[in-house]
Amino acid sequence: MRTNLFHTVLLSIFLCMVCCTAQSQEIRNRKPAVPAVKQADSTKLPSVQLPVAGNVAITDTIKPAVDTIKPKKKGLDGIVKRKATDYEKIDQKKKELTLYNEAELYYKDIELKAGVIIMNYEKDEVYAGRIKDSLGNYSQYPYFKQGANVVEADSIHFNTVTKKARVWNSRTDQGEFRVKAEITKKENDSVIFMKNAIFTTSKNIDNPEYYFKASKIKLVPGQKVVVGPTNMWIANVPTPLGIPFAFFPTSDKAESGLLVPSYGDSNNRGYYLQNGGYYLALSDYYDLSVTGDYYTNGSYGLRFQSDYAKRYSFNGNVNIRFENLVTSERGLPDYARTKNYNIQWSHSQDSKANPNSRFSASVNLGSSTYYRQSINTANVGSSLNNTLQSSVSYSKTFQTVPQVNISLSATHSQNTNTKVINMTLPTLQASVDRIFPFAPADAPKKGFIKNINLQYNLRGENRILTTDSLFFKPEMFRDARSGLQHTIPLSTNFKIFKYFSVSAGTNYQETWVMNTIDKSVVNDTVVTKDVKGFDAFRTYNFSSSIGTTIYGTFNFGEDKKIQAIRHVMRPSVSYSYTPSFEKYYDTYQLDNTGTQYKEYTRFEGGIFGAPGLGYSNNIGLSVNNTFEAKVRNDDENAKDSEPKKVMLLNNLNFTTSYNIAADSLAWSPLRVSAGTNLFKEKMNINFGATLDPYAIDNSGRRIDMYNIDNGGSLFRLTSANVTLNYSLSSTDGDGNKKDENSQTAKNGGRTDDLFGVGTDLSDSRQSLFKDEDEEGTEKKDKSEGGFFNAKLPWNLNLAYSLTYNNNARERRITGSSLMVSGNLDITPKWKMGFSSGYDFVQQGVTFTQLRFERDLLSWRMDFNWVPFGNNTYWGFFIGIKSSVLSDIKYDKRQVPDRAVGQ
Missing domain, CATH: 2.60.450.10 (Lipopolysaccharide (LPS) transport protein A like domain)
Known part of the structure; x- marks a missing residue:
C-alpha cells in the first residue's frame, strides 16, 4: 500500500511539471515601456501658510465636501x-x-x-x-x-x-x-x-x-x-x-349648491315654482337650506332649514317657514291676502355630554291656520291636529346632601281652533331631595317615625295668555301674570296588621303673586280692576290612605286547556281634609239697596289658583283589579312544557268618593274603566263609563235623591266610551311601525297611517311607505319564486271609537267612527297603501288616501291621490333616488285649493 502511494504522488508531480511552459536560453520580445508623466492633482487644495501664535498650532478645519446623493437602491423597498x-x-x-x-x-x-x-x-x-x-x-x-x-x-x-x-x-x-x-x-x-x-x-x-x-x-x-x-x-x-x-x-364632504325647483300649476294661484333655492354646507357640524316658492298671482313662500350635530354632545334641527298667500284677483270680492308662518326646533343632548345638566327643546309654534292653508304641505294628519305645543328646558343637578335640582323652562300651548295661546316665559322649578330627620342615612327606614320625610319645592311662573293675532306684539306682555309657589310636603308610611300599607301626610303651600283684582259695581255693572303689587296667601291640607293587595287563584286542573285564573285586587281607602280659607275673601255690593252682596277673592284668576272658600272632608274609595290565566302550552316545537300566562284584563278599576262636609250630593259619580289586549296583544280594547247614583229632574239637573229611590236603577249611566285598535300583518310584528321622527309626529299628529301619510313636497325622493328593514340596508326580495307561493308583506290597522252620552236622558250616541289603513306589497317592487274610514253618526266617508309606489331600482315612482273631501289632492313623481342626480325627475301634482280662513 505504501509503495503504491509513493508512485502515485511521484506521477502527479511529473504531470504538473510537463504542463508548465519551458523556455531555454531565449528572451521574449517586450514592448517598450512608456514613461509615466506625473500629472498635477487638481483636487488638492493649495498650500496655505498659517501663522503660528506662540506655541498654539492652528489646524485647517476645511474638509473636502461629502457627496450626499445616494445611489438609487435597486430592488424592492417594501415587504x-x-x-x-x-x-x-x-x-x-x-x-x-x-x-x-x-x-x-x-x-x-x-x-x-x-x-x-x-x-x-x-x-x-x-x-x-x-x-x-x-x-x-x-x-x-x-x-x-x-x-x-x-x-x-x-x-x-x-x-x-x-x-x-x-x-x-x-x-x-x-x-x-x-x-x-x-x-x-x-x-x-x-x-x-x-x-x-x-x-x-x-x-x-x-x-x-x-x-x-x-x-x-x-x-x-x-x-x-x-x-x-x-x-x-x-x-x-x-x-x-x-x-x-x-x-x-363626488366629495365625501357636503358641498354647497343650487336646488332646482319643481314647476306646475294650480287652479287659483296660477303657475308656480316650488322648492328652489340654495344649500349651504357651512361646516362639518351644521348646514343651511334656503328654499322658496313663487306663484304667478303673487303668492310666495320662504323656508330656512338647518341640521346640526356634534358627536357625543348634541344634535338638532331648526325649520322656519313663512308664506304670503294671495287669493283671487285684486278688486274682486273674494280677494284676500294672508301671512302664515311656522317655527320648529328640536334639540336633544347626548346623555354622555354632561350627567348633571341637560338642555332640550321641542318647539312647534306659528299661525293657527298654517297647516290648513300652506301651499307646500300635503299633510292631513297635521292639519287635523288642534293643538301646537312647545317646550324648551334646562335642568341641573347639584350633587350635594341632600341633592338639589333646578330647572328653567319655557312652554307654549296653542289651540288652532280658538287661536288662544298660553305661554310661560319662563318657568322656574327647584327642589330639595327628601330629608329623613329621624333616620340615620345608612340605617333601614322602618316604622312610622323613621319614615317621616319632608321636601321643599319651588315653582315660579311668568304666564302669558294671548291670541294668534297678538303673538310677538307688545300687547301680549301687557297682561302677563307672575308668581311663586312654595310647597313643603311632610309624609310618612308604615304597615299595620302586617298586610295593610298606610301613608299619611300634610302639605303646606305659600303662594306669592304680583297681580290681584278688585271688584265693584258701577251703574249696576260689575267692574273688575287689575291691581299690581305683591300679595300672598297660604293653604294647607291633610291626606292619608290605607290599602292592601289580595290574591285569588281559581284552579281548574292541569288537564284543562285553561288550568287556572289568577285575580289580583288592590282595594284602597283614602281620606283628605282641606279647611276653608274665608279670610282671603271679600264682598262687594250688588245693588244700591245694600242688601245683596257677593263674595270674591282678590286672588281670583291667579296662575296658581285661589284659596278655597268651602272646606272639604272627602273619603275616596278605589278598587283596582287584574285578571290573568294560566293556559296549557300545546305547541309541539316549544322547548319546555311550561304553561303560558295570558292577560285577560290589564285593569278593571272602580273609583268614587264621598264628601262628609257636603250637605247634599255627597257621593261623586262612580267611574269604571277597563282595558285588555287580545290575539297576541294585536288587539287593544279600552272601556270607560260614568255611573251617577243621583237622579235628575225634568230640566236635567242633579237632585239630592238617589236614582233607585226615583224609580230607576241603582246607578244612572251618564256617559260611556269604547276604543278598539287592531293591527294585523304578514309577520309576527306589530303591523305598521310608528315613525316618531316623521314630520307628522313633529307637528303633533298621529304617527300611524289612519289619517294618511304626510307628503314632503320639498323632497319627493322619500318613500311614502315605512320599510321594515333598517335604513341603509337593501330591501330583501321576499318572494320564493313562482306565482302562488310568493310572500307578499302586508299590514292592516283598524281603529273604532264609540261615545255614548246620557247626562240629561238624551240617550244619544255622539260619536261612532271606524278608521282603517293598510299597506301591501303587490310584488317585491310594487307597493300600495290606503287610509279611509266611515263616520256612522255623520253618515259619511272620512278622509281617504290612496298610495302607489314602484321601486325602479335606481329610480322611484309614486302616485298619491286623495279623491274627495276638502283636501282633494293628487301627485305623481318619477325620479332618480340618488341625491347627486335628484334634479333628474318629473314631478306633477295638483295641490288642494287652500282658501284664506279655511
Whole structure:
C-alpha cells in the first residue's frame, strides 16, 4: 500500500511539471515601456501658510465636501406578501415575480387580486390580468385597491413609484357614481382620464337600467367628475337627453349648491315654482337650506332649514317657514291676502355630554291656520291636529346632601281652533331631595317615625295668555301674570296588621303673586280692576290612605286547556281634609239697596289658583283589579312544557268618593274603566263609563235623591266610551311601525297611517311607505319564486271609537267612527297603501288616501291621490333616488285649493 502511494504522488508531480511552459536560453520580445508623466492633482487644495501664535498650532478645519446623493437602491423597498393556487415563480435574471390562479399580492398600500399577476421589481411595474377556465371563459378579473380607491378591470398595468397606470374595462365607485370605462389612464393619485365611459348610480354597473355615456371623462377621486359630450341611455336605448359637458361633485364632504325647483300649476294661484333655492354646507357640524316658492298671482313662500350635530354632545334641527298667500284677483270680492308662518326646533343632548345638566327643546309654534292653508304641505294628519305645543328646558343637578335640582323652562300651548295661546316665559322649578330627620342615612327606614320625610319645592311662573293675532306684539306682555309657589310636603308610611300599607301626610303651600283684582259695581255693572303689587296667601291640607293587595287563584286542573285564573285586587281607602280659607275673601255690593252682596277673592284668576272658600272632608274609595290565566302550552316545537300566562284584563278599576262636609250630593259619580289586549296583544280594547247614583229632574239637573229611590236603577249611566285598535300583518310584528321622527309626529299628529301619510313636497325622493328593514340596508326580495307561493308583506290597522252620552236622558250616541289603513306589497317592487274610514253618526266617508309606489331600482315612482273631501289632492313623481342626480325627475301634482280662513 505504501509503495503504491509513493508512485502515485511521484506521477502527479511529473504531470504538473510537463504542463508548465519551458523556455531555454531565449528572451521574449517586450514592448517598450512608456514613461509615466506625473500629472498635477487638481483636487488638492493649495498650500496655505498659517501663522503660528506662540506655541498654539492652528489646524485647517476645511474638509473636502461629502457627496450626499445616494445611489438609487435597486430592488424592492417594501415587504411583499403573495399567494397563488397553481404556482409562484421568481426570475432573478428578469427581476420578475409571477403568480398564477387565484393570485394575491400585497405590497405597501396596494392590494391586488387576479388570475395572473406579474411584478417586475426592477422596473417597479405590475401587470394583472384574467385567465381562461377549462371552457374557455374568462374568470378571476383583477381587483385593485390602493388606499380608499377600488378598481375592477379586465387587465391592469401600473407603476408602483410614479403611480401611473393603464386599465382596460375598469369599473370603479366614486361617491354615489359607478363608472365603467373602455380605457383608463391614471396620471397620478389625483387625476384619472377615461375614454368611452359610462357612469350611473345603478348597483349593477355591467347591466344598469340607465346610464350616461360619455366619450371622455376626467375624474378627480373624492372631488369631482368632469365629462364631455354626454347622452342619457335607458335600458340600453339612447334618449334625446344630452348635454355638451357636465360637472358632478363626488366629495365625501357636503358641498354647497343650487336646488332646482319643481314647476306646475294650480287652479287659483296660477303657475308656480316650488322648492328652489340654495344649500349651504357651512361646516362639518351644521348646514343651511334656503328654499322658496313663487306663484304667478303673487303668492310666495320662504323656508330656512338647518341640521346640526356634534358627536357625543348634541344634535338638532331648526325649520322656519313663512308664506304670503294671495287669493283671487285684486278688486274682486273674494280677494284676500294672508301671512302664515311656522317655527320648529328640536334639540336633544347626548346623555354622555354632561350627567348633571341637560338642555332640550321641542318647539312647534306659528299661525293657527298654517297647516290648513300652506301651499307646500300635503299633510292631513297635521292639519287635523288642534293643538301646537312647545317646550324648551334646562335642568341641573347639584350633587350635594341632600341633592338639589333646578330647572328653567319655557312652554307654549296653542289651540288652532280658538287661536288662544298660553305661554310661560319662563318657568322656574327647584327642589330639595327628601330629608329623613329621624333616620340615620345608612340605617333601614322602618316604622312610622323613621319614615317621616319632608321636601321643599319651588315653582315660579311668568304666564302669558294671548291670541294668534297678538303673538310677538307688545300687547301680549301687557297682561302677563307672575308668581311663586312654595310647597313643603311632610309624609310618612308604615304597615299595620302586617298586610295593610298606610301613608299619611300634610302639605303646606305659600303662594306669592304680583297681580290681584278688585271688584265693584258701577251703574249696576260689575267692574273688575287689575291691581299690581305683591300679595300672598297660604293653604294647607291633610291626606292619608290605607290599602292592601289580595290574591285569588281559581284552579281548574292541569288537564284543562285553561288550568287556572289568577285575580289580583288592590282595594284602597283614602281620606283628605282641606279647611276653608274665608279670610282671603271679600264682598262687594250688588245693588244700591245694600242688601245683596257677593263674595270674591282678590286672588281670583291667579296662575296658581285661589284659596278655597268651602272646606272639604272627602273619603275616596278605589278598587283596582287584574285578571290573568294560566293556559296549557300545546305547541309541539316549544322547548319546555311550561304553561303560558295570558292577560285577560290589564285593569278593571272602580273609583268614587264621598264628601262628609257636603250637605247634599255627597257621593261623586262612580267611574269604571277597563282595558285588555287580545290575539297576541294585536288587539287593544279600552272601556270607560260614568255611573251617577243621583237622579235628575225634568230640566236635567242633579237632585239630592238617589236614582233607585226615583224609580230607576241603582246607578244612572251618564256617559260611556269604547276604543278598539287592531293591527294585523304578514309577520309576527306589530303591523305598521310608528315613525316618531316623521314630520307628522313633529307637528303633533298621529304617527300611524289612519289619517294618511304626510307628503314632503320639498323632497319627493322619500318613500311614502315605512320599510321594515333598517335604513341603509337593501330591501330583501321576499318572494320564493313562482306565482302562488310568493310572500307578499302586508299590514292592516283598524281603529273604532264609540261615545255614548246620557247626562240629561238624551240617550244619544255622539260619536261612532271606524278608521282603517293598510299597506301591501303587490310584488317585491310594487307597493300600495290606503287610509279611509266611515263616520256612522255623520253618515259619511272620512278622509281617504290612496298610495302607489314602484321601486325602479335606481329610480322611484309614486302616485298619491286623495279623491274627495276638502283636501282633494293628487301627485305623481318619477325620479332618480340618488341625491347627486335628484334634479333628474318629473314631478306633477295638483295641490288642494287652500282658501284664506279655511
